[in-house]
Amino acid sequence: MNLTEQITGTVDRMEDLAEMVLRNPRVALELAPSAVKGYILHEGKQDTFAIHSPHKTLYDWTYKNEGSPVFRDLYRRAYKGQWNAEDLPWDTQVDPLDMQERYILPEKLNPVYGSKLYSNNKADNARLMHDIYGFLLSQFLHGEQGALFAAGFTVEATPWFGAKLYGATQVMDEGRHVEVFSKYIIEKLERLYPINDNLFVIIHALNNSPDWDIKFLGMQIMIEGLALGAFGLIYKFTKEPLLKELLKLVISDEARHVHYGVEALRDYYTKEVSEKVRRDREDWAYEVAVLLRNRFMFYEIRDKYYGERISRKGWEKMILESEIMREFHRVLFSRLIPNLKAIGLLTDRIRPKYEQLGVLEYENMKAADRLSLAELLAA
Ligand SMILES: [Fe+2]
Numbered sequence: 272m273n274l275t276e277q278i279t280g281t282v283d284r285m286e287d288l289a290e291m292v293l294r295n296p297r298v299a300l301e302l303a304p305s306a307v308k309g310y311i312l313h314e315g316k317q318d319t320f321a322i323h324s325p326h327k328t329l330y331d332w333t334y335k336n337e338g339s340p341v342f343r344d345l346y347r348r349a350y351k352g353q354w355n356a357e358d359l360p361w362d363t364q365v366d367p368l369d370m371q372e373r374y375i376l377p378e379k380l381n382p383v384y385g386s387k388l389y390s391n392n393k394a395d396n397a398r399l400m401h402d403i404y405g406f407l408l409s410q411f412l413h414g415e416q417g418a419l420f421a422a423g424f425t426v427e428a429t430p431w432f433g434a435k436l437y438g439a440t441q442v443m444d445e446g447r448h449v450e451v452f453s454k455y456i457i458e459k460l461e462r463l464y465p466i467n468d469n470l471f472v473i474i475h476a477l478n479n480s481p482d483w484d485i486k487f488l489g490m491q492i493m494i495e496g497l498a499l500g501a502f503g504l505i506y507k508f509t510k511e512p513l514l515k516e517l518l519k520l521v522i523s524d525e526a527r528h529v530h531y532g533v534e535a536l537r538d539y540y541t542k543e544v545s546e547k548v549r550r551d552r553e554d555w556a557y558e559v560a561v562l563l564r565n566r567f568m569f570y571e572i573r574d575k576y577y578g579e580r581i582s583r584k585g586w587e588k589m590i591l592e593s594e595i596m597r598e599f600h601r602v603l604f605s606r607l608i609p610n611l612k613a614i615g616l617l618t619d620r621i622r623p624k625y626e627q628l629g630v631l632e633y634e635n636m637k638a639a640d641r642l643s644l645a646e647l648l649a650a
């Protein structure tokens with residue numbers, strides 16, 4: 272990206288922030304420090320990143336406040352569902368340039384496919400696809416690292432003992448997800464990309480919040496909901512056997528995680544918090560949904576391959592119309608909207624905004640606590 276584009280990109284992000292202020296100044300103020308770190312200072316592009324997380328760690332010496340019985344049930348299910356990453360068939364030969372038989376994604380899901388930028392040369396297209404896999408799976412890996420730490424926060428900060436014990440199993444699960452995705456990306460793909468700015472802003476905002484429910488909402492409902500959809504999508508299309516097996520195991524864990532998030536927030540938002548707080552959370556979820564929608568614009572691919580040939584705006588238009596983006600939006604919102612409705616964050620007040628995004632058609636689909644593994648794998 273050249274300097275002019277960097278400035279244009281920053282101005283665009285600032286315009287987004289100004290619109291956010293008009294929608295809800297309190298939410299904009301909460302997200303602003305994360306936006307500055309991510310979009311202007313690009314702190315996510317450094318190799319390491321440290322942040323102070325200001326939540327409270329809640330001890331309870333009575334051990335009586337169990338919370339929902341579902342927490343214990345999920346805790347037991349998590350025991351039974353544990354798997355060992357070493358048992359995956361790691362000796363499988365993965366060829367990221369294979370576009371015929373054991374491909375990671377079919378050619379039609381290349382975001383450039385069918386456009387004037389698409390090459391007639393098969394070898395060029397295979398190389399491009401290799402980078403696209405690396406970019407996508409690297410974002411999953413970085414999201415898993417965020418989930419690992421967020422799961423740790425929830426153990427500390429939730430008020431219920433059942434939730435704290437369940438959360439301990441999620442920390443183990445997320446550790447295993449970081450293990451398998453990093454191994455796959457580093458050893459099989461040999462393409463590790465830095466974290467995307469939008470994902471960085473969301474992860475930063477979760478860390479930066481003192482409120483346990485924001486960490487839950489952001490990680491367990493929004494990012495995990497997205498991950499479940501995206502993993503299901505790749506599971507459905509991939510012909511690469513190691514990745515397929517890996518995703519099936521990860522999806523079986525993630526199903527518990529999103530179920531937990533819905534269970535923890537449902538009563539909290541519908542019965543315990545003030546209407547003002549509930550409204551702010553509703554707005555926070557909407558803003559993060561918009562950020563997540565913009566998460567996979569593949570700017571990194573454009574900068575590497577097409578920087579001189581297509582403007583940033585032209586690229587955005589092309590990506591939004593691509594098949595992979597249409598599929599991605601479908602899985603993202605078909606997972607997210609029913610969950611937001613289940614926890615009381617899809618009221619008549621916010622519905623017109625989601626309607627503008629064209630995603631209300633998903634509101635009567637099943638929420639995460641009612642989906643079977645087979646339904647999740649069907650994406
Ligand atoms: Fe995970």
Ligand SMILES: [Fe+2]
Binds near residue numbers: 445495525528
């Ligand atoms: Fe998870």
